Amino acid sequence: MDWPISEVARMSGVTARTLRHYDETGLLPPARTGANGYRYYEEHQLRLLQQILVLRALGVGLPEIGRILAAQVDELDALRGHHRRLLAERDRLDALAGTVSRTIAELEQSRKDGRPMTVNRPENLFEGVRPSQYAENMRDFPELAEEVGRRAAAMSQADADAGHLERTAQMIRLAELMAAGHPADAGPVQSGIDAQYRALSQLRTVSAEEYRAIGRACVDNEAWRTAYESIAPGLAAYQRDAIEAYASTRLH
Numbered sequence: 001m002d003w004p005i006s007e008v009a010r011m012s013g014v015t016a017r018t019l020r021h022y023d024e025t026g027l028l029p030p031a032r033t034g035a036n037g038y039r040y041y042e043e044h045q046l047r048l049l050q051q052i053l054v055l056r057a058l059g060v061g062l063p064e065i066g067r068i069l070a071a072q073v074d075e076l077d078a079l080r081g082h083h084r085r086l087l088a089e090r091d092r093l094d095a096l097a098g099t100v101s102r103t104i105a106e107l108e109q110s111r112k113d114g115r116p117m118t119v120n121r122p123e124n125l126f127e128g129v130r131p132s133q134y135a136e137n138m139r140d141f142p143e144l145a146e147e148v149g150r151r152a153a154a155m156s157q158a159d160a161d162a163g164h165l166e167r168t169a170q171m172i173r174l175a176e177l178m179a180a181g182h183p184a185d186a187g188p189v190q191s192g193i194d195a196q197y198r199a200l201s202q203l204r205t206v207s208a209e210e211y212r213a214i215g216r217a218c219v220d221n222e223a224w225r226t227a228y229e230s231i232a233p234g235l236a237a238y239q240r241d242a243i244e245a246y247a248s249t250r251l252h
Contacts, residue, residue, distance in 0.1 A: 002031055002040040012049055027066050028052060054082045168231075170196060174239060175232035184238055185245035193246040208251035215243030 009016045022028035023039060028048055030039035041049075048069065055065045068078075170192060177189050200206050206214070218224050218239045228236035 002042045003046075004034075005030070005039040005041070008041050008046070008049070011046075012053065014049070014053070022049075022052070025062070025066075027062060027069070051078060051082065054086065058082075058085050171228060171231050171235065171239075174242070175235050178232065178235060178238045184241035185249075189242050190246055190250075193242045194250070197246065197251075208247040211251060212244055212247045215240040215247070218243070 003011070005016050005019050008014070009019060019028070019039070023030060028045060031042040031045055032040050034040060051069065052065055055068065056062075060068070174189065174192055177186070177192070182189050197206070197211065200211075200214075218228060218236045225236045228239060
């Protein structure tokens with residue numbers, strides 16, 4: 001039995017675009033391609049896709065996943081190894097859930113007290129977070145994700161921590177502007193979005209349409225939305241709208 005790419009995308013939650021990218025890079029060729037040009041996958045390919053997704057969830061980059069699959073490790077041994085890593089990841093996610101819970105509690109208390117939104121110990125925001133997850137959270141942008149993954153793999157812990165602090169500081173500044181009533185297209189907001197765009201452009205050129213898609217992902221991508229909403233409710237949509245305004249007025 002085989003399944004067309006649309007059905008595999010539905011079952012796995014992976015976009016057809018990403019599946020085509022996996023095929024084009026040789027990571028996951030389909031079992032066959034029909035006369036209509038559609039890709040079809042059999043059980044073997046579905047098991048390989050499961051391995052790819054497990055490794056992606058564990059923060060492994062696509063080049064390394066390709067090397068793992070090419071090594072032709074016994075499937076059962078590979079699954080045992082994945083299982084051990086998943087158990088370790090479960091412990092990390094428990095720590096991350098605790099971190100987000102503390103952040104929510106601190107923000108709720110600050111609002112009750114009428115204080116501005118601040119983070120007394122910003123390093124606490126990053127407990128349980130790894131730079132290698134950047135590429136996974138950008139899986140809808142495979143080319144950009146590849147570059148992010150390469151940069152993340154080469155980061156020292158100090159560089160990773162500094163990057164985390166800067167990104168969170170940007171999110172907090174945006175939340176403060178939102179709380180102060182600035183519209184998404186206001187000058188101070190757009191200055192912050194410009195800084196984000198310039199940082200992203202250091203990886204590679206990002207078109208206006210792709211930047212808009214990244215803005216939409218702030219709401220549509222569960223991991224991104226959770227990160228923004230843990231800072232302030234409504235921040236994900238505010239970031240999306242600010243990026244849309246930036247792309248419309250400054251990118252052509």
